[in-house]
Amino acid sequence: MTLNVGVIGVGMIGQDHIRRLTQVLSGARVVAVTDVDLNRAKAVAGELAGARIHENGQDLIGDDDVDAVIVASWGPTHEEYVLACIAAGKQVFCEKPLATTREACERILDAETKAGRRLVMVGFMRRYDDGYRAMKDTIARGDIGAPLMFHSAHRNATVPGHYVSDMIVNDTCVHDVDIARFLLDTEIVAARVVKPRRNSNAADHLTDPLFLLFETADGAIVDVEASINIQFGYDIRGEVVGESGTVELAESAAVLVKRAGGYAGRIPEDWRERFVRAYDRELQEWVDAATAGRSTGPSSWDGYAATVVCDSALAALRSGERVEVSLREQPELYR
Numbered sequence: 001m002t003l004n005v006g007v008i009g010v011g012m013i014g015q016d017h018i019r020r021l022t023q024v025l026s027g028a029r030v031v032a033v034t035d036v037d038l039n040r041a042k043a044v045a046g047e048l049a050g051a052r053i054h055e056n057g058q059d060l061i062g063d064d065d066v067d068a069v070i071v072a073s074w075g076p077t078h079e080e081y082v083l084a085c086i087a088a089g090k091q092v093f094c095e096k097p098l099a100t101t102r103e104a105c106e107r108i109l110d111a112e113t114k115a116g117r118r119l120v121m122v123g124f125m126r127r128y129d130d131g132y133r134a135m136k137d138t139i140a141r142g143d144i145g146a147p148l149m150f151h152s153a154h155r156n157a158t159v160p161g162h163y164v165s166d167m168i169v170n171d172t173c174v175h176d177v178d179i180a181r182f183l184l185d186t187e188i189v190a191a192r193v194v195k196p197r198r199n200s201n202a203a204d205h206l207t208d209p210l211f212l213l214f215e216t217a218d219g220a221i222v223d224v225e226a227s228i229n230i231q232f233g234y235d236i237r238g239e240v241v242g243e244s245g246t247v248e249l250a251e252s253a254a255v256l257v258k259r260a261g262g263y264a265g266r267i268p269e270d271w272r273e274r275f276v277r278a279y280d281r282e283l284q285e286w287v288d289a290a291t292a293g294r295s296t297g298p299s300s301w302d303g304y305a306a307t308v309v310c311d312s313a314l315a316a317l318r319s320g321e322r323v324e325v326s327l328r329e330q331p332e333l334y335r
């Protein structure tokens with residue numbers, strides 16, 4: 001069986017997911033697209049055999065020919081489309097963030113809980129990266145003892161002109177927050193943020209770098225270095241320190257070249273290059289699960305927790321104080 005997918009929002013990542021579905025993965029075809037920029041939707045549909053263009057996301061979700069939906073529009077629009085998919089009983093892959101406010105995420109949790117089954121997967125692709133999966137397996141086997149600390153670094157060469165300081169937390173470090181919860185298998189309960197000396201390569205309106213410090217429910221510490229103008233490439237680092245060992249991400253270069261008294265390997269240009277296989281695996285697993293009428297991967301609860309933790313980190317950035325994270329009680333559906 002082939003899964004008929006409708007895509008809402010065909011900007012950068014929407015188009016990348018369409019490329020994936022049509023050229024890389026198996027078991028799905030894109031039958032409908034929509035975008036507030038209808039010309040963009042038309043241009044994208046023109047490259048796809050037989051894809052319909054809908055005037056808006058609600059019409060696309062209501063299309064009987066659409067089995068499942070990808071939401072890749074701007075963050076503040078996600079809630080409306082995810083709620084409509086839940087109401088229609090359709091599986092939905094929602095790019096992060098699930099929604100931009102705690103209240104919006106809670107409305108999604110309420111709707112999905114009421115529906116009585118999981119319908120939402122959130123696009124936290126790091127969980128599908130070979131390196132992070134191997135780290136999680138190492139921790140789960142008990143090879144390094146109980147985890148005590150997770151050091152994460154998220155370094156971007158540069159950021160686009162529309163990027164503002166809040167995005168360091170909401171758009172960039174949200175991935176570190178999610179992977180910390182995934183690796184350590186616990187919730188984050190408090191946040192602090194400190195500002196190192198400014199990087200002179202950063203635009204004047206940016207507070208770069210930032211150092212985020214989180215406490216988990218079982219007393220572990222997570223630190224995240226966010227550097228968004230590091231110049232040399234896209235560099236993702238991660239190390240978990242356990243009671244009797246450590247596990248860390250290896251360099252991501254496929255090969256190392258040794259010559260002339262030195263050695264070198266390629267550093268990815270950006271997240272698309274670094275996580276290309278993770279994105280492929282993420283979406284293939286969603287297609288397979290949706291085809292079987294199941295849900296998989298990061299849930300609405302994971303999307304909710306990430307949004308609430310980032311809100312606390314932003315409050316900590318503004319106040320300079322330690323800010324507690326308060327999550328509602330986890331519904332049975334997500335346990």
Ligand SMILES: NC(=O)c1ccc[n+]([C@@H]2O[C@H](COP(=O)([O-])OP(=O)(O)OC[C@H]3O[C@@H](n4cnc5c(N)ncnc54)[C@H](O)[C@@H]3O)[C@@H](O)[C@H]2O)c1
Pocket residue numbers: 008009010011012013014034035036037040057072073074075077095096097123124125171271
């Ligand atoms: N998982 C990841 O690593 C990752 C990476 C990049 C982006 N994202 C997320 O994907 C989403 C899109 O990001 P992007 O970089 O592709 O942005 P983008 O601006 O390139 O594309 C967004 C598209 O959505 C359209 N749009 C806006 N409002 C809409 C609405 N109400 N209905 C239909 N279409 C609408 C815009 O016209 C645009 O074409 C964001 O939520 C972003 O955070 C996730």
